Structure formats: C-alpha cells, structure tokens
Amino acid sequence: xxxxxxxxxxxxxxxxxxxxxxxxxxxxxxxxxxxxxxxxxxxxxxxxxxxxxxxxxxxxxxxxxxxxxxxxxxxxxxxxxxxxxxxxxxxxxxxxxxxxxxxxxxxxxxxxxxxxxxxxxxxxxxxxxxxxxxxxxxxxxxxxxxxxxxxxxxxxxxxxxxxxxxxxxxxxxxxxxxxxxxxxxxxxxxxxxxxxxxxxxxxxx
Amino acid sequence: xxxxxxxxxxxxxxxxxxxxxxxxxxxxxxxxxxxxxxxxxxxxxxxxxxxxxxxxxxxxxxxxxxxxxxxxxxxxxxxxxxxxxxxxxxxxxxxxxxxxxxxxx
Numbered sequence: 001x002x003x004x005x006x007x008x009x010x011x012x013x014x015x016x017x018x019x020x021x022x023x024x025x026x027x028x029x030x031x032x033x034x035x036x037x038x039x040x041x042x043x044x045x046x047x048x049x050x051x052x053x054x055x056x057x058x059x060x061x062x063x064x065x066x067x068x069x070x071x072x073x074x075x076x077x078x079x080x081x082x083x084x085x086x087x088x089x090x091x092x093x094x095x096x097x098x099x100x101x102x103x104x105x106x107x108x109x110x111x112x113x114x115x116x117x118x119x120x121x122x123x124x125x126x127x128x129x130x131x132x133x134x135x136x137x138x139x140x141x142x143x144x145x146x147x148x149x150x151x152x153x154x155x156x157x158x159x160x161x162x163x164x165x166x167x168x169x170x171x172x173x174x175x176x177x178x179x180x181x182x183x184x185x186x187x188x189x190x191x192x193x194x195x196x197x198x199x200x201x202x203x204x205x
Numbered sequence: 206x207x208x209x210x211x212x213x214x215x216x217x218x219x220x221x222x223x224x225x226x227x228x229x230x231x232x233x234x235x236x237x238x239x240x241x242x243x244x245x246x247x248x249x250x251x252x253x254x255x256x257x258x259x260x261x262x263x264x265x266x267x268x269x270x271x272x273x274x275x276x277x278x279x280x281x282x283x284x285x286x287x288x289x290x291x292x293x294x295x296x297x298x299x300x301x302x303x304x305x306x307x308x309x310x
Contacts, residue, residue: 024276031279035286039293046294050301071235078227081267085220089213186267190260196231197256201238202249 023176030180034187037150041191044146045198048139052203056134061203064129070200073116074192077151080109081189088182094170099178100162106185107158110151117148140199147195150188157181223266230259 012020052061087102121141124130131141161181164174234255237248264270272280 028276028278032282035282038286039289042290042294046297049298067235067239074231078224078231082220082224085267086217089216093213183268186263189267190263193256193259193263197234197252201234201252204238205245205248
C-alpha cells in the first residue's frame with residue numbers, strides 16, 4: 001500500500017519518506033527471517049520423510065492420526081488466516097474497532113488450533129506414543145511441535161498488538177507491526193499445508 | 206467514502222476467494238485420503254500437487270505476492286529460498302533413500 005501512496009502522492013515530506021523507507025526495510029528484514037524459517041521447516045520435513053517409516057515396532061501414523069481432527073485443525077487455521085486478512089483490510093481503512101474485532105476472532109481461532117493440537121499431543125504421550133518411542137515419533141513431535149510453538153508465539157504477538165491497538169491506536173508504528181504479524185501468520189498457514197500433506201494424509205494412508 | 210468502501214469490499218472479496226480456493230483444495234485432498242478412491246501412489250502424487258497449488262493460492266491471496274507490485278528483492282529472496290530448499294531437502298532425501306536402498310539390497 002505504501003508504494004501506491006508514493007506513486008499517487010509525490011509531494012511527500014522528507015519525514016514521511018524516511019518513515020516509509022524504514023518501514024520497507026523492516027518488512028524486508030522480516031521477510032528474510034521468514035525465508036530462513038522456511039528453510040528450517042523444509043529440513044524438518046526432510047527429516048520427517050526419512051524417519052516416517054522407522055516406528056521401532058511401535059504405533060504408526062495409521063494408528064495415531066485421525067482425519068477429522070486434522071481437518072478441523074486445518075479449517076481453524078484457514079479461517080484464522082482469512083480473519084487476519086479482514087483485520088488488515090480495515091487497518092488500511094484506519095478503522096480501529098473492526099481491526100480489533102477481527103484480531104480477537106483470529107486469536108480465538110488460533111487458540112482453538114493450539115488447544116486441539118495440545119490435546120492430540122497429550123493423548124499420544126498418554127498412549128505411550130511420546131517423542132521418545134521411535135524415530136518416527138521424534139521427527140513427528142519435532143516438526144509438528146515446532147509449528148505449534150510458532151502458532152503459540154503468534155498468539156502472544158496477536159495479544160500484545162491488540163493491547164497496543166487499544167492503548168495507542170492505529171499509529172504508523174503499530175500498523176507496521178500488524179503488517180509483519182500478518183506475514184508471520186499467513187506463513188504459518190503455508191507450513192501447515194505442508195504438515196497435513198506430508199504427515200497426516202500419507203500417515204492415514 | 207464511496208470508493209473507500211468499494212475497495213474494502215474488493216479486498217475482503219479477495220480474502221474470501223483465497224479462503225474458498227484453499228478450502229476446496231483441502232477438501233479434495235482429505236476426500237481422496239478418506240475414500241482411498243485412487244491407488245496409493247496416485248493419491249500421494251495428487252496430494253503433493255494439490256499442496257503446491259494451495260501454497261501458490263496462499264502466496265497470491267493472503268501474502269499478496271505477485272510479480273508486479275511486490276518489491277523485487279522479496280521475490281528474489283523467495284526464489285533463492287526455494288532453490289535452497291530444493292537443494293537441501295531434496296538432497297537429503299536423495300542421499301538417505303539411496304543409502305537405505307544400498308544397505309537393504
């Protein structure tokens with residue numbers, strides 16, 4: 001949106017230009033972080049693919065994974081990406097209340113996802129299928145757990161920024177943070193596509 | 206004000222289209238797994254293809270990556286990451302499955 005502003009309104013003050021330049025630099029820096037994170041996940045996926053058959057006589061994905069639960073988790077994350085998108089739309093319109101409402105909805109959907117995943121992990125550990133059982137389960141908990149940790153961090157971030165929106169309003173600094181949080185949140189949804197396509201669906205098959 | 210609500214509607218519609226496409230792609234992948242309508246190999250290949258399409262849908266509709274308006278260095282970073290992932294993840298799989306094949310045969 002900033003590039004459109006720059007094109008449509010050439011008479012920017014120097015302060016505005018500096019602010020926009022620093023915003024773009026921050027977005028680029030955050031983008032580089034996301035790309036390095038993508039490489040970490042790619043290697044965890046590769047590790048999982050190598051280890052997925054090594055179940056040491058223990059339970060396999062077929063015994064442990066439930067298709068409906070994964071589907072509901074997927075829908076939670078897809079919906080939360082969409083509701084965060086709505087928050088970004090209203091952020092561009094500088095309308096504080098809808099931004100806050102959609103952030104809260106996104107938080108609840110994300111929390112629903114983390115809750116379901118936590119109960120899944122808990123159930124697996126209780127069934128003696130914890131990460132210490134086999135190479136398959138170690139790789140599973142590392143990959144899916146790293147994603148779950150990212151989502152939990154994203155939830156903390158949403159909570160902090162919602163408070164900032166409430167206290168400070170939609171200042172340029174808060175808006176720029178919300179934009180980067182959006183990149184992070186959508187990125188996690190992309191990682192989840194990989195997880196259900198590589199871990200859960202082949203596991204059930 | 207009129208134009209501002211129109212763009213709001215337009216942007217909201219974009220996210221809803223993205224969500225709809227993602228939902229359809231997800232539903233096909235899950236339905237194929239649940240019904241086991243195809244053979245094992247073709248189901249796995251179809252799931253992989255659907256996943257790649259869905260990643261592109263997410264990049265386009267949620268992250269707004271396109272070749273016109275996104276900064277070029279961001280696209281370059283994305284392309285470089287894709288190359289690194291192919292080399293490192295693909296190389297890992299190649300080496301490990303080759304090793305497995307040679308040790309078991």
